[in-house]
Amino acid sequence: METLIEVKNLEFSYPGLPLFKETSLEIKKGEVFVLLGPSGSGKTTLAKLLAGLIQPKQGTVLIEGLDIFDPKVPPLKRENVFKKVGMVFQKNALFDSLNLLENITFPQKERLPERSQAERLKRAQSLLDRVGIGSFPTLFPDEISGGMQKRLGIARALALDPEILILDDPTAGLDPVTSRDIADLILELQKEKNATAFVITNDVSRATQMGDRVGLLKDESILLIGSPEEMKSSQNPAVKQFVEGLLNGPFGDYQMEVS
């Protein structure tokens, strides 16, 4: 299988907060890679780096072999690569003042001006139907539940038929039944298009459900664990601490004493 996303020797920090050091990762076409890590370990930052939303201090991110941060790359070429990326944000980042349908026609208008408005509307409605919220297209995001907002975020990310999905904690804060449904939905849509997915979560059950391969952010780098089964049987102390929620281990002492 060909490598679709390649991260090489990435370095990134916020003032006073180093996040990545010599971080590398390869994701193959059609693969679902799940990245686990404690809060504050830099998962969302990595998603933003892959989506080209922020720049690394050093290192490269190649998508289909194109170095997305290389200033010599013509903007149009870069734009063409990013058209293939659909992103679901942790906090949805929906357009509050647009209704459900308009939330999905808007990105098409911006990125696919050649599509007619009738086609955009048709596509938007079929996506809403697909994620199970198609019967109330004129409601606004704040009029639907959290799970439905997630579904809308996923539908929007699919509007441009992305080959790459970057999903930042797509089930955060949802109950387990809804989480499982949403994860199933994502997998179904991903498989239909043989899309490649980079999924961020801190939910071990979701990693098991979704991941072809699982990694864990530790020490400013990605620890490659392997399949979900390998994750569960791993004897690596950091993996064990995270998966089992142990209060002591390489991630530090989380014990909250009562005295």
Place this chain on the structure above:
Amino acid sequence: MITFRDVHKAFGEKKVLAGLNFSVHSEEIVFLLGTSGTGKSVTLKHIVGLLRPDSGNIQIDNEDITGYSEEDFALIRKKCGYVFQHPALFDSLSVFENVAFGLRAHGELQESQIQDKVTQSLELVGLRGINEKYPHELSYGEQKRVSIARTIAPGPSYLLFDEPTTGLDPITTNAVNTLIFKLSRKLGVTSIVVSHDMGCALKIADRIIVLEAGRLAVDGNVNEIWSCSQPLVKSFLEEVRLSGVDIKRFDEENPHS
């Protein structure tokens, strides 16, 4: 003891509680589990009078609070400490002032008594020497503990936790869950924990109540839940199985704590 009898509550067309019945006994740790929108948080809000039932009645310590006035509820709120999902600290107040806030609001204590209670409450959750810090200088875990200290400072006999671990990573989840257990036992209070997390419930709950469509669906101890065949319970247990973690009871792992 807290008892709900045939409690109904609707918001417009939407019926959230549809004849809810359950009891929580003294010094129990009870988890209220259910999917979103089944009325778990709405139930907690009824206990402290933030919401009033459309019909049915609610008793706390054998007193019917259904018809209580706002003033009457001031006493209930002193008795029932509410821990919000997010720490919800006052950004512009120091840790000390955050914890003292509720004590001052009740208005019955001398400054020296407030000092003592704040220090005791912070020590109880394992925080020392951070009185003068501000919320933004604290880690999430510390903020969570300050919010719990603020809740326990007035000496409630009930602790109501609204989704204390939702969205947290597994290590922080376990740390917060363990804290709820230790604190409840140490203070001898009754705790009601609204949650989605069956794993947490199986580790520390004395009893697990599962709500579905605004009604009690299942009420049982941990062993009964493990062997329960109700579809929603099975679905929640499936989540535990997916995580691959072997659930151990906290009190069995730590018999002397």
